[in-house]
Amino acid sequence: MRSVGFQAVAACRPPVHHRRGLAPSCRQQRAVWVARWRAPHRRLSIRASRLPALKCTASPVASDGVRSDGPLGDASTSLSVLQVRRGATYRHLFHRFQRHLSLLLVALLLALAATACLIVLVRLFSEVTGAVGAGDTRGALRAALLCVSVLTARSLVQFVHDVLLCETCVQVETHLRHDLVDKILAIGSDAGDAETGELVYRATAEVERVSSACLTVLRGLLPSAVQFVGVLAYMIYLSPVLTASVLLTAPLMSVVYGSLERRLERHVHRVQQGMARYASMATEAFRSVRLVQAYSAERFVQRSLDAVAGEMKRAKLRASRVRALIAPAVSICYAFTVLVLLAISAACVARGLLSAKQLVAFLASMAFLIEPIQAFVSHFGSVKEGENAALRLFAMMEAEARVRDPPASQRLRTIGLTTVTTAAVAELHLQDVWFRYPHAERYALRGVELVIWPGERVAIVGGSGSGKSTLVALLCRAYDPTRGCVRIRGVDVRQLALADVRRHLCVVPQDAPLLSGSVRDNITFGWADADVDDGRLEAAARLARAHDFIVHALPHGYDTRVGEGGACLSGGQRQRIAIARALYRDPSVLVLDEAWSALDTENEALVQRALEELFQSSSSSSGLRKTMIWVAHRLSSVRHADRIIVMEDGAVAESGTHEQLMRRRDGRYAALYAAQMRP
Numbered sequence: 001m002r003s004v005g006f007q008a009v010a011a012c013r014p015p016v017h018h019r020r021g022l023a024p025s026c027r028q029q030r031a032v033w034v035a036r037w038r039a040p041h042r043r044l045s046i047r048a049s050r051l052p053a054l055k056c057t058a059s060p061v062a063s064d065g066v067r068s069d070g071p072l073g074d075a076s077t078s079l080s081v082l083q084v085r086r087g088a089t090y091r092h093l094f095h096r097f098q099r100h101l102s103l104l105l106v107a108l109l110l111a112l113a114a115t116a117c118l119i120v121l122v123r124l125f126s127e128v129t130g131a132v133g134a135g136d137t138r139g140a141l142r143a144a145l146l147c148v149s150v151l152t153a154r155s156l157v158q159f160v161h162d163v164l165l166c167e168t169c170v171q172v173e174t175h176l177r178h179d180l181v182d183k184i185l186a187i188g189s190d191a192g193d194a195e196t197g198e199l200v201y202r203a204t205a206e207v208e209r210v211s212s213a214c215l216t217v218l219r220g221l222l223p224s225a226v227q228f229v230g231v232l233a234y235m236i237y238l239s240p241v242l243t244a245s246v247l248l249t250a251p252l253m254s255v256v257y258g259s260l261e262r263r264l265e266r267h268v269h270r271v272q273q274g275m276a277r278y279a280s281m282a283t284e285a286f287r288s289v290r291l292v293q294a295y296s297a298e299r300f301v302q303r304s305l306d307a308v309a310g311e312m313k314r315a316k317l318r319a320s321r322v323r324a325l326i327a328p329a330v331s332i333c334y335a336f337t338v339l340v341l342l343a344i345s346a347a348c349v350a351r352g353l354l355s356a357k358q359l360v361a362f363l364a365s366m367a368f369l370i371e372p373i374q375a376f377v378s379h380f381g382s383v384k385e386g387e388n389a390a391l392r393l394f395a396m397m398e399a400e401a402r403v404r405d406p407p408a409s410q411r412l413r414t415i416g417l418t419t420v421t422t423a424a425v426a427e428l429h430l431q432d433v434w435f436r437y438p439h440a441e442r443y444a445l446r447g448v449e450l451v452i453w454p455g456e457r458v459a460i461v462g463g464s465g466s467g468k469s470t471l472v473a474l475l476c477r478a479y480d481p482t483r484g485c486v487r488i489r490g491v492d493v494r495q496l497a498l499a500d501v502r503r504h505l506c507v508v509p510q511d512a513p514l515l516s517g518s519v520r521d522n523i524t525f526g527w528a529d530a531d532v533d534d535g536r537l538e539a540a541a542r543l544a545r546a547h548d549f550i551v552h553a554l555p556h557g558y559d560t561r562v563g564e565g566g567a568c569l570s571g572g573q574r575q576r577i578a579i580a581r582a583l584y585r586d587p588s589v590l591v592l593d594e595a596w597s598a599l600d601t602e603n604e605a606l607v608q609r610a611l612e613e614l615f616q617s618s619s620s621s622s623g624l625r626k627t628m629i630w631v632a633h634r635l636s637s638v639r640h641a642d643r644i645i646v647m648e649d650g651a652v653a654e655s656g657t658h659e660q661l662m663r664r665r666d667g668r669y670a671a672l673y674a675a676q677m678r679p
């Protein structure tokens with residue numbers, strides 16, 4: 001069976017440097033860890049996207065100590081900013097529940113019926129006491145039996161009411177989670193600002209929290225509110241004076257309640273942020289457990305996690321104290337109300353304004369009035385948690401991906417051999433491309449001008465940080481240029497559907513991320529089981545020089561599970577499977593970003609030769625000229641390229657064949673080549 005998580009990573013790939021950045025040398029990685037983990041309480045945020053450059057940034061910290069940047073970072077925005085969005089959040093929630101309006105209306109009618117039952121119960125109760133007082137045993141018995149029947153009816157009504165509401169909330173939760181995951185996958189590269197563990201926490205625990213808060217409100221608080229209003233109306237009918245005296249204490253209650261609510265909200269927000277941070281750090285630690293062990297950093301990691309857990313514990317204790325304070329505070333207010341009520345009712349009865357029967361009914365109503373207040377008090381904490389979670393989730397859902405599908409996308413032009421020779425349409429054209437990463441001060445690409453023709457085999461070389469991976473990221477539209485434009489077959493990529501671009505041009509990154517399914521799942525990633533073509537699968541694996549080791553070295557051949565991130569395979573095997581995966585897609589342009597860096601020289605040459613053969617044969621058989629671009633550090637792998645592009649400081653420094661570039665004695669390529677060939 002195909003793993004769901006496996007399928008979930010969309011064709012929209014994170015930019016190459018993000019992926020590559022996840023595998024810096026152990027020493028570099030440790031430096032990042034140390035910075036992030038030494039001061040977890042200072043909320044240092046290392047972005048995965050910046051790992052290669054080891055830029056450890058302390059994010060802007062809001063007054064309540066919470067990070068406040070990032071495209072999905074809205075999710076971790078400060079409480080004060082989130083509170084401004086409360087109206088919008090409730091509107092979002094309302095729209096989601098609106099889809100289940102009929103169920104909700106039935107539930108509301110049932111809540112009204114339950115309240116009506118209560119009022120009937122109050123009346124029957126006063127009749128029972130009246131009959132007992134008058135010595136009418138039969139009357140008392142009849143009224144008591146009616147009481148039992150009404151109570152049973154009310155219980156049945158409540159059961160149906162609860163089932164309907166649970167169903168609605170589960171459906172809303174499922175849709176909300178689906179939309180959130182959809183958003184995270186669409187945002188793709190931009191999600192680099194929010195860490196994996198945090199995103200997982202949001203998509204699981206927080207969505208569940210929102211749904212259970214909604215259920216609490218609908219099942220507990222809404223009927224309680226209906227009951228409150230109904231009972232209050234009945235009390236006004238019984239005695240307006242006594243009801244007014246009860247309501248006199250309302251301002252006192254709201255002041256006490258308001259101040260406790262604000263405190264609780266603050267602490268709950270801190271607890272939830274702490275949870276998200278803990279989830280994020282724990283995910284990172286568990287994923288890098290080998291690094292932790294290699295550096296004997298178990299205690300160090302444990303201490304860092306404990307620091308966050310400690311912070312969370314303190315916030316939780318404060319929240320629970322405030323929560324525990326609410327019930328006694330409300331009870332004191334209630335006792336004060338009863339005191340005032342008794343004094344006034346005694347005066348009313350003495351003056352003949354109120355009968356004893358009315359007083360009994362009024363006091364019974366008071367008992368039913370406290371019920372909704374108690375429900376409100378006991379559910380308040382969880383509702384607040386749900387509200388905070390909803391504020392963050394909907395802020396996340398509003399985040400826009402930096403690259404989006406155009407409203408009306410154009411189609412890619414198919415270029416046959418004849419077309420190419422007559423009308424020279426470039427496969428790829430970078431026109432004066434400038435690019436600066438979000439949050440970065442320097443341009444990573446500066447005025448790149450590059451034309452790649454169909455069928456060309458182009459190698460990109462250059463020093464570390466010269467902009468090779470950034471160039472690749474722009475080709476597959478992981479980012480849009482800050483200035484200038486990237487054209488595929490003459491069309492600006494911004495006018496093409498993203499899926500079209502990524503079907504046409506496939507990138508194989510250096511770190512070759514594999515997912516925890518089988519080898520077959522990995523190579524046919526993105527295809528439903530029913531659509532998988534075994535012949536094509538094997539052909540792709542053979543071309544990537546992966547078939548032999550899959551069949552002979554892996555215990556279950558193509559059905560061998562590769563473990564999380566392909567942990568059961570060697571680096572070279574992972575890379576060959578990643579190349580096979582790209583070949584299975586049969587793209588027109590194949591981009592390999594140091595995709596064979598983990599291969600030995602012999603296998604590297606074999607894979608390269610196989611790809612060259614493939615590209616030559618595909619151009620003659622299908623009539624479509626395929627293009628191959630590869631980024632390389634080892635210059636031995638670029639000698640046979642049709643053209644070598646040499647990048648330096650974000651610009652194209654030189655371009656030509658190996659021989660042409662070697663003729664420039666003082667050229668950059670010649671210098672790089674000489675340095676590599678030096679014994």
Ligand SMILES: Nc1ncnc2c1ncn2[C@@H]1O[C@H](COP(=O)(O)OP(=O)(O)OP(=O)(O)O)[C@@H](O)[C@H]1O
Binds near residue numbers: 438
């Ligand atoms: N996400 C990012 N945010 C900010 N700056 C970045 C980011 N990724 C890369 N950079 C910067 O952009 C520049 C080009 O980086 P890029 O990864 O394209 O270089 P490269 O030539 O592929 O390097 P290498 O060969 O070491 O992989 C570098 O200065 C790098 O620090």
